[in-house]
Amino acid sequence: MAGPTTDPRAAAPGTVPPKRRNTELALLGFAVLITLAAQCIVDITITGSLRAQLATFGGWFAALWLVVHLVVRRFAPYADPLLLPAVAVLSGLGLTMIHRLDLAGLQDGETTREDAPVQLLWATIGVALFVAVVVVLRDHRLLSRFAYTLGLVGLVLLALPAVLPASISEVYGAKIWIRVAGFSIQPGEFAKICLIVFFAAYLVDKRDVLALASRRVMGLELPRGRDLGPVLAVWVVSILVLVFERDLGSSLLLFGIFVVMLYVATERASWLLIGLGLFAGGAFIAYQVFGHVQVRVDTWLDPFAYRDEGGYQLVQSLFGLGTGGLFGAGLGGGRPDQVPVAKSDFIASAFGEELGLFGLVAIIVIYLVLVERGLRTSLVVRDAFGKLLAGGLAFAIAWQLFVVLGGVTGLLPLTGLTTPFVAYGGSSLVANFGLVAVLVRISDAARRPAAPPAPPKTALGEAPTEVVSR
Numbered sequence: 161m162a163g164p165t166t167d168p169r170a171a172a173p174g175t176v177p178p179k180r181r182n183t184e185l186a187l188l189g190f191a192v193l194i195t196l197a198a199q200c201i202v203d204i205t206i207t208g209s210l211r212a213q214l215a216t217f218g219g220w221f222a223a224l225w226l227v228v229h230l231v232v233r234r235f236a237p238y239a240d241p242l243l244l245p246a247v248a249v250l251s252g253l254g255l256t257m258i259h260r261l262d263l264a265g266l267q268d269g270e271t272t273r274e275d276a277p278v279q280l281l282w283a284t285i286g287v288a289l290f291v292a293v294v295v296v297l298r299d300h301r302l303l304s305r306f307a308y309t310l311g312l313v314g315l316v317l318l319a320l321p322a323v324l325p326a327s328i329s330e331v332y333g334a335k336i337w338i339r340v341a342g343f344s345i346q347p348g349e350f351a352k353i354c355l356i357v358f359f360a361a362y363l364v365d366k367r368d369v370l371a372l373a374s375r376r377v378m379g380l381e382l383p384r385g386r387d388l389g390p391v392l393a394v395w396v397v398s399i400l401v402l403v404f405e406r407d408l409g410s411s412l413l414l415f416g417i418f419v420v421m422l423y424v425a426t427e428r429a430s431w432l433l434i435g436l437g438l439f440a441g442g443a444f445i446a447y448q449v450f451g452h453v454q455v456r457v458d459t460w461l462d463p464f465a466y467r468d469e470g471g472y473q474l475v476q477s478l479f480g481l482g483t484g485g486l487f488g489a490g491l492g493g494g495r496p497d498q499v500p501v502a503k504s505d506f507i508a509s510a511f512g513e514e515l516g517l518f519g520l521v522a523i524i525v526i527y528l529v530l531v532e533r534g535l536r537t538s539l540v541v542r543d544a545f546g547k548l549l550a551g552g553l554a555f556a557i558a559w560q561l562f563v564v565l566g567g568v569t570g571l572l573p574l575t576g577l578t579t580p581f582v583a584y585g586g587s588s589l590v591a592n593f594g595l596v597a598v599l600v601r602i603s604d605a606a607r608r609p610a611a612p613p614a615p616p617k618t619a620l621g622e623a624p625t626e627v628v629s630r
Contacts, residue, residue, distance in 0.1 A: 177607060180241035181233045187245035188229055192222045195252030198491060202260045205492030206267070220280060221252065224287050231291050235298075236604035240537060243603065246530040247581055247596055251589070253523065254582035255279055256491070257503075257510050264497035275503060275584055282586035286593030293597035300602045304361040304545045311358030315397070317351035318414075322404040333452060334576055335405045346587035348410045352417075353595055356556060359418055360548035362390070363425035367544075371426040380430045391431070394418045395438045399446070406452050409563065409575030415439060416559050421552045460573040473500045477568055480513035488516030503584035505576065508568045523582075524561070531558045534599050541606035550602045553595050 196218050203210050225248050232239055259276035266274070297303070303310070321329035321336050329335040338345050363370070370387050398415040401407055419435030446453045455470055463471035463478070476499040483494060496502050496510030512520045534554025538547050557580055564579050566572030578588045 177238070177609060179237045181229070181237060184232070184241035184244060185229055187241070188225045188248055191245050191248035191252055192218070192225060194249060195221060195256060198253065198256040199259065201491045202256060202263065205490065206260070206263045217255075217276075217280065220284075221255070224284060228287055228290060231294055232600060235294050236600055238604045238607040238609075239600045240533045240603040240607065242529060242533050243596060243600055246526050246533070247593075249526055250523070250530075250581040251283055253511070254507065254579075254584075255283070257496075257507055257514075257582070258584050260492055260514075261497055261503050261510065263492075264495075268497070278586075279584055279589070282589045283593075285586070286590040289590055290593045290597040290600075293594055294601060297598070297601055300546055300549065300598065300605060301543060303357050303549070303598075304364070307358045307361030310354040311362075314351040314354030314358060317347035317354065318397075318401060318410070319404075320347055322401075332576075334407050336407045336410065336576075344587075346585070348407070349587045349591035350594075352410075352413065352556060353553075353591060353598070355414065356417060356421075356552040357549060359421050360545055360552055363421055363548055364544045366390070367425040370422065370431075371428060380433065381428060382430050383428065383434075388434070391419065391422060391434060391438065395442065399442050402442075402446055402453070403450065406450075407576065408453070408456065408573065409577035412439075412563060412575060413556070413560055413577065417552060417556050420555050420559075421548055424551050425548055456573045460570065463570065473506065474567075474570060474574065476500070477506050477509040478570060480509050481569065484513040484516045484520075486517050488512070488514050488519055490514060504578050505574075505583070506568055507583045508565055508579050511582075512568075524565075527557065527561050527580075531555075533603070537599060537603040537606050541602055542610075546602050546605060550599060550606075553599050556595070557592075 196214070199214055199217065200210060203214065225244070228244060232244065255276055258279050259274075262274040262276050321338060324335070324338065326335065328339050329337050331337050331339075336346055336348055338347060370383065370390070372384055372387065376382070394415055398411040401414065402411040415435070415438075419431060422431045422435075423429065447457055459466045459469075459471045459474065463474040465471065467475045480494065480496055480499055483489065488494070491514050494510075494513040496513050499506045499509055502510050508520065511523060515522075531554050534550055534557070538550035538554065541547055541550060560577055560580055563572060563575050564577050567574040567577075578585050580592045581589065
């Protein structure tokens, strides 16, 4: 007689795990409520009354997330219920801070343009991309069929600004943009997703070879020399990005993601040490050869010595964080507009000044929830490609956040990366919506109950076997 089974689906045929869509809807409603409350606080604090545009903004923002929820409920019913609420809170707080900085600029007479409505329009485009990915991409494993094509597309997008004239591609010394007829896009944000898909498919195919060890040194199993080609190739590409585009952020992000995905695929800690060594060597060479790298490093080491030049932005950021203290000056109560480019590169500093250390940590916790759910999806999904892809996407968010916060607080040199979902910028926001859409599709596959085994096929003309009891 067979013993009791431990599989709940086998013990209770026909039962399925909860979809948790109502939980998602309730959390999305709470995210919208937080956003509207923050907008009200900003308006009352700065202008003394509620602006008439608040009703339009609230209705538009709520409608966006209602559409997202309905699409997920229909096409990805088993998706993780915490992914979308985390993104909704982050994007809502980002819109609030951009609106707050808009009001500061209008009061000071520095500008007549408001960027919050533009950011809301970009969020709408991001939602459209999210819906398209979830509806069209019914199985994330289809991406592996086009992995090498996507890898080529990613390299082209990454290299395109470097070959364009500086008048079209260069902003603040970095050639990472394409600007035509008043429209600008940062192709590197989309290249990141394409390359992560390629990395996942490539490492699934080659992980057995890359996991082979040649010798054991001090407890570490080192890879064979012939297998160093992939990591050296990505290292060279990241150095080329640093040289020709002067983009430290994309270079660091690309190489870091590949090394971590390589470690996850092979479970060899030696790859992390090799990656760290290559990064240290590349950083030293770049510092010795390239002047713009020297300026960034010197400014990072002693920003107050360059406070009237390249260090002014970082010094103002540190002053703002110090002014905020533990509890902050309150939304609308500080002066985050004193930091140049506060809406994009230094929006984390603006939150630190007005919400304090506790408020900034709360925002980081929301990011951690998003990353944790992505990593949980990586552990639960059944196929190897999905595991690496979900892990790579989740780590990309975490790594980018770490690099951005490190630059804002002086822990790392400034890189020019933007805070995901929060900072002003259409390319970053739209690309990250696409990234989350892929995560939602993988999480739906991970939590969806396995299909029951098909009944055995019988030969043509043969009747199925019947059991007759005497």
